[in-house]
Amino acid sequence: MSLLELAGVHTYYGDSHILEGVDLAVEEGEVVALAGRNGVGKTTTLRTILQLTPPREGSITFRDESLVGLETHEVASRGLGWIPEDRRIFGQLTVEENLRAAIPEPDDVRDGLRLAFDSFPILEERRGQDAGTLSGGQQQMLAIARGLVGDNDLLLVDEPSEGLAPQIVADVAEALSKASDDVTMLLVEQNLPLALDLADRFYILDKGRVVDDGETGNVTADDERFRRYLSA
Numbered sequence: 001m002s003l004l005e006l007a008g009v010h011t012y013y014g015d016s017h018i019l020e021g022v023d024l025a026v027e028e029g030e031v032v033a034l035a036g037r038n039g040v041g042k043t044t045t046l047r048t049i050l051q052l053t054p055p056r057e058g059s060i061t062f063r064d065e066s067l068v069g070l071e072t073h074e075v076a077s078r079g080l081g082w083i084p085e086d087r088r089i090f091g092q093l094t095v096e097e098n099l100r101a102a103i104p105e106p107d108d109v110r111d112g113l114r115l116a117f118d119s120f121p122i123l124e125e126r127r128g129q130d131a132g133t134l135s136g137g138q139q140q141m142l143a144i145a146r147g148l149v150g151d152n153d154l155l156l157v158d159e160p161s162e163g164l165a166p167q168i169v170a171d172v173a174e175a176l177s178k179a180s181d182d183v184t185m186l187l188v189e190q191n192l193p194l195a196l197d198l199a200d201r202f203y204i205l206d207k208g209r210v211v212d213d214g215e216t217g218n219v220t221a222d223d224e225r226f227r228r229y230l231s232a
């Protein structure tokens with residue numbers, strides 16, 4: 001049994017048919033990268049799993065139970081966390097308040113903060129600072145830390161390196177790599193070397209379908225398999 005399984009998933013925005021039969025699976029403990037050009041449906045796949053944009057056809061199971069038709073908060077309560085592209089941290093709250101708000105059980109606050117601060121020492125240094133005043137990279141670390149302390153079994157991570165300077169991307173990659181010791185991840189990432197470095201397996205999405213997949217151990221970013229679907 002896979003932790004997460006999508007089979008024949010079709011998703012629409014109005015009349016626009018975006019996912020045209022997506023099949024993919026994520027096993028417990030893995031990092032799985034979802035690659036593909038702009039606009040092929042990667043974010044839509046994450047939104048569909050979360051039931052933000054429910055599928056019109058197909059099945060989505062998490063621990064063998066269907067997610068289709070649930071409210072998004074019900075999906076979340078089953079242990080799926082989301083780190084969206086725009087990060088959605090609370091800019092007017094402090095770093096610590098952002099973390100506290102992500103920890104579901106009051107009894108777990110102390111351990112949750114410890115985990116976050118051990119993983120990302122910069123967040124401990126900035127714990128009393130308003131999150132909106134952090135740098136882009138620090139905000140991304142806070143978003144990842146929120147996912148980590150949220151008692152999630154699977155994190156859906158959307159474009160974590162987007163808009164960050166190369167040095168900061170390296171820090172965020174390290175943060176994700178650390179986080180992946182504790183949680184399974186489905187990772188949408190345009191930076192293919194980074195995605196391949198972090199992930200155990202990959203899927204390539206093109207025009208709403210999975211067109212290739214494999215293990216990351218025996219491929220590189222300039223592989224013909226990627227150039228075919230990812231170059232402009």
Ligand SMILES: Nc1ncnc2c1ncn2[C@@H]1O[C@H](COP(=O)(O)OP(=O)(O)OP(=O)(O)O)[C@@H](O)[C@H]1O
Pocket residue numbers: 013016018036037038039040041042043044045
């Ligand atoms: N809310 C929406 N309403 C209508 N169409 C949408 C909506 N959101 C996305 N789309 C369209 O759906 C398609 C897939 O978008 P999606 O964001 O899933 O792509 P993506 O692979 O994540 O690419 P990107 O890296 O650009 O985000 C695109 O053609 C996009 O224009």
